Amino acid sequence: MTVNLNFDPIRLPPECQALRAEARAFLAEEIATGTFDPHRPGDGDSHDRAFSRRVGARGWIGMTWPRPYGGHERSHLERYVVTEEFRAANAPDHFHFVADRQSGPILLKYAPEHVKKDILPRICRGELCFAIGMSEPGSGSDLFAAKAKASKVDGGWRINGSKIWTTSAHVADYMLALFRTSPPSKENRRHGLTQFLVDMKSPGIAVNPIYQMTGQRGFNEVVFVDAFVPDDYVMGEIDGAWKQATSELAYERSGPERFLETFYVLVGLIRALGPQPDLRGAEGLGRLVAQLHTLRRMSVSVAGMLQAGKEPVVEGSIVKDLGTLWEQKLPGRVRELAAFLEPEIINRAPLADQLAFATMIAPKLTIQGGTTEILRGIIARGLGLR
Amino acid sequence: MAGESQHLVADAAARIFADLAEPSAINRAENGGWKEPLWRALGDAGLTLAWVPEALGGSGASLADGFAVLGVAGRFALAVPLAETLAAGWLLACAGLEAPLTPMTLAPVRPRDRVAADADGKLSGRAGGVPFAQDCRHIAVLADGGERPVIALVEIKDCRLSEGRNLAGDAMNVVTFDRAKPLRSAPVPGGFGRSHLLLMGSTIRSVATAGALEAILALSLAYARQRVAFERPIGKFQAVQQNLARLAGEVAAALAAAGSAADAIAQAAAFDEAVFLEAASAKIRVAEAAAEGAAIAHQVFGAIGFTREHMLHRFTLRMLSWRDDFGSESYWAAELGRHVARRGADEFWPLVAAR
Known part of the structure; x- marks a missing residue:
């Protein structure tokens, strides 16, 4: 049998190198004004709202997304160049990075039109921080063992349970999270989880810091007690989140x-x-x-x-x-x-x-x-x- | 980037190898009788002189086409001097010299070896580790001349060879030139030197090694599905799956590094800094992948893979030998490290992100 592993050599097109020069000039300016120090470890992990807004103003968040949602319809290779220049320079992009990398693309794919129109342009302007709610106190890599529950109520869902190791939850405006909407079926243990967009300002959400061994406050425990999520914040198929999981992996990984x-x-x-x-x-x-x-x-x-x-x-x-x-x-x-x-x-x-x-x-x-x-x-x- | 032309020429090469150089059949062969018909078929298809322009007697294929053929050759663990003949043809063409229609090899393949041309154009010096020298009729040599390096074509019979084999049993000789008179020679164009030859040769080996790694991944996967232990195919065990995933990672790294280096050389107007970074990095990383990948594949196969009867060694031992040709990974790592250090810390990222 043959295995087809494809790694074709890509030559970055000229527009990428022009963009690279712009990104370097921008970062040099930010370093000069003291926003961050490229040599100080930890700066690259920090959340800096003001910096993210300036990045958004340059058009470097949501670069590949459609214009009607605030995106810039540029190529993945152009986005790649900006991302690598920011990482190599140790720039503090954590406020907007998760939203740009994976939350935005999920919204683009699954959110109702009015939700997309509301949220995506704000991501692109660097105004929103996203967290991802997957791990729970009793489940991590085994994603489909998640127990935190969403129960149907009039006009939406009530969510109860905990997420843990949640990066950025203490600054996040929204979380994309998996909640159990049905028990797993006999045939498919992955069945029964649904992906929700959660407004972190909703009542019933407590964010408790968990300090890391580095001394940083990188992640959190998030506890939901009867928090409400409206119907239009359901992302994709009810009980079918597992079908949506695989395609985003390549972006994330x-x-x-x-x-x-x-x-x-x-x-x-x-x-x-x-x-x-x-x-x-x-x-x-x-x-x-x-x-x-x-x-x-x-x-x-x-x-x-x-x-x-x-x-x-x-x-x-x-x-x-x-x-x-x-x-x-x-x-x-x-x-x-x-x-x-x-x-x-x-x-x-x-x-x-x-x-x-x-x-x-x-x-x-x-x-x-x-x-x-x-x-x-x-x-x-x-x-x-x- | 694999285009239409590379697919066509690679397919043509694969058909010839499948018919006349199938590794398990070659592994069973009692003697070298398979070599002659194979070489004839490769010559008839214009593959042996792919990198020689038509005006100089070759078939004038692109560098990308030639690299595609060498990747396929690696997938068959090819044990005839096709890569060497291609490279020799390329070297001769660099000086505008015609190539003969015979199996060729080239020198030097080791960074410290020197061959010198005297005022009469006769060559003196020693070149070690020359692949297939005793199986070839001609050798293309890059020699130090008076002012500029000289490229020369020499008959093997005019050199002295020591007997030798690489790990895989392929001929590998020390070639001694003792005022050897070349058939033809010419000074090379300005700027061309030993490092160009070594970078080109390294990339040839990187591409073939990546092909060999692809083959051992396919072999290992097939075996892991078929071999039963503890009442299950061994590929069902997580420990074995993790090893095979690691092997796939090494194969992927080798394919990416070698493919990128070959593409850089095929596209570049000259052997510039970008080509140096690409070709040196590929030789280093692909050699690491060869060592890691060979070890994993042998672990998957267990005792049967350690036998002469099984063809796995045709791939693993060749890959391990190829690490030494045209500068080992250690040699290139030191060269690359010195280069990066000279440029300085602030110029490091711009170098990495240049392409």
Whole structure:
């Protein structure tokens, strides 16, 4: 049998390189005015409403969406360029990024017209932050074991239960979340979940912080007690959310954010090694560069397939699997390669603080948004083994 | 980017390989009698001199077409000097030299080896690890000349060869030139040097290795579905599925890196910095994938895959050998690391994002 893994070499068209120059100029300006520090780890994880509004004003949120909804009808490759420039620069894009990457596309596909008209343009202006409600205290990777419930009432649904590890819930305006609307059927344990758009300002929603081991407030527990969701905030088929899950995966999984989360330590290493590294430093650095280059070319290739209207689910999962493992191991490799440098050189780079931070966040990289094990299950299914 | 032309020429090559170089049949062959008809068919199809312009005696195919053929050759673990003949033809054409209709190899394939041309144009020096030298009639050589490098075509019989084999049992010789007189030679155009030859050769190996990895993924999947243990096909076990998913990841990385490097060379007007990044990165990452992928495939196959009788070694041992040709991954990693360090931290991302 033949397996068709497609990673055609994509050459970014000229408009992408022009856009790249614009994005770099914009980011340089933001750095100059003190919005963020490209070398300070953690800046890239922060929510900055004002920054997101300025990004929106440049037309860089909802880039691929239709104009009637505030989008800009640009290509996936153009969106790719902006995303990678922001990630490589450590820009604080978390306020708008999830909405741009995955919530907006779900709304585009499943929301009623008046909801799209209401919400999508505000996402594009950088005014809205989205959270994703999937994991619960008793279920994580096993998405379809979710228990939080939605019960039908007049004009909508009452939701009860908890979501957990919810990134950005404390600043989010909306959440796209799965709730159980029926028990699973005998034939299909995935049956019975429905996707809802939840206005986080609704009464009956409590957001409790969960501090991460880095000291950051990255995620939350969200408790729903008789919170109301109107009928027109049901996304797609009732009880059929599982059918909607797969096609968004390629968007979520294959982007540059899946291998650039610890990129700053590589830049720090290059600075610390200086212009004439010894053989060990040069060889170690060269391998990391080759691995990064390969991941990027894979990711660009998936963006090209998305642009061509394909749904490269297996390829996207492979990019996330390889990419997150790489960015997770990167701090350890950099630490080894910097081991024999003078402490003052490392401090000047400023590599020590970067390494400390990257080492702490590394474990989450292969967990969030689909664990390594889940991804490999998806890949194995794509290979025909399941 | 695989276009219509690449599909046509790759299909033509695949038909020839399937008929005359099917790996399990070759693995059973008692002798090398299969080589002659295979080589004749490849020559008749114009594949051996694909990278030689028609004016110089070749078939004038594009670089992209040639790379497509080499990817297919990798999928068959091809054990004749097709890649070497293509590369030799390309090298000769770089100096405007005609190519003979014989199996060719080329030198140097190791970064430290040097061959020098004297004032009379005679060549002296040693080149190690030359693939298939004893099976070829001619060798294309890049030699240091007085002012500019020289490309020369030399008859193998005018060189001294040491006996040698690579891990897969393919001939691999140390070729010694002792005032060897070339059949023809010419100075190369300005700027062309050893690194160009090594980058081109590396990409040829990267593309073939990616093809071989595709083949071992397909073989491993078929075996995992068919082999039963503990009353289930082994492919039903999560541990095996995870390994095969990792193998698919290595195959994907190799395909992407090699394909991108080949495309960069096929499109580039010159061997510029972008080609260096692409071709060096591909050689490094594909070699890593070869090591990782070979280990996983052997783990899936267990003892049967470790036998001479099974064809798996035709792929795995060849891939592992190819890592050493035209600069190992360690060599290129050091070169790439030095280059990146020289450019400096602030110029790193612009280099990565150039294409």
